[in-house]
Amino acid sequence: MAIERILNSTLDEDEQEVELENTLRPKDFKNYIGQAKLKKNLKLSIDAAKKRGEPIDHVLLYGPPGLGKTTMATVIANEMGSSIRVTSGPAIERAADLASLLTNLQDGDILFIDEIHRLHRSIEEVLYSAMEDFKLDIILGKGPSAKSLRLDLPKFTIIGATTRTGTLAAPLRDRFGMIHRLEFYSTEEIQQVIKRAAAILGVKINDAAAKSLAERSRLTPRIANRLLKRVRDYADVNGDGIIDEKINTYALELLDVDNLGLESADRMLLNAIIDNYNGGPVGVESLAALISEERSTIEDFYEPYLMQIGLLIRTSRGREATDKAYKHLNKSKSKDSKQSSLL
Secondary structure (H helix, E strand, C coil): CHHHHHHHCCCCHHHHHHHHHHHHCCCCCCCCCCCHHHHHHHHHHHHHHHHHCCCCCCEEEECCCCCCHHHHHHHHHHHHCCCEEEEEHHHCCCHHHHHHHHHCCCCCCEEEEECHHHCCHHHHHHHHHHHHHCEEEEEECCHHHCEEEEEECCCCEEEEEECCHHHCCHHHHCCCCEEEECCCCCHHHHHHHHHHHHHHHCCEECHHHHHHHHHCCCCCHHHHHHHHHHHHHHHHHHCCCEECHHHHHHHHHHCCCCCCCCCHHHHHHHHHHHHHHCCCCECHHHHHHHHCCCHHHHHHHHHHHHHHCCCEEEECCEEEECHHHHHHCCCCCCCCCCCCCCC
């Protein structure tokens, strides 16, 4: 059956994955699980904007990757009844690219800019007047004959998403009327995400397996959905397609995901701190060189979750492994270890 679906599809593998991911994304607040406080604030702003017949104010969403920033932007657009254009900071290379995007918007449209912290500073400056006055300043020509042209723009909304809000220029950050952080989910919320995704995918999963999978999903919906699809593959090949606790355990062991959701890269990072630096502190640059990872990957992907569950702390002197990290990795402290203890 699965082979027939693949053979009869007109989409290639990458397109199928994108289409599947889109079907798992909730389209409205009712189906968006978690982030209760954020949803309450946004719903109030949306209701007020619709009552006044105005576009919603510019929104900046920030937090670790995989928590639903892109999905929330789509939900806001759907709740407003607006069209949404999606782009990313790195994709806007020149001011002309931004001008093309803005001039093609209609009143009430939403422009979603993912990784907005990666916009070039010159492009950020073009956004200032566009966001505040809905005007676009364009320079025509070069040198003494250059002329400045100011174009009127439709009343639009920019929704920016970033994992590194501190790197945004203050003038750009201040032009967002709403700035919200997406928090890590609770295990119970992730369990709901898994059950919803399983129902959409047509996969049967019992409560014990859903709970176990939720505990290993790093409190992150994107990872929960990714692991669910991989466990589904294992269940289809090595079982009857039903995900129980046994199938779930075997599949996650094959994926090298432990009971806290740590993968081999996470354990490598913690082991590097413990084995090479007696538990820390160690600077992030030294750590990145030691495990051959980019600093941004460590700061944006590994550290937030490790800190959230109490395995790692950041101090002014560097990163330190906690007592809980030693226990989880079955390590013993050396006598000259001076790292802080947590939990």
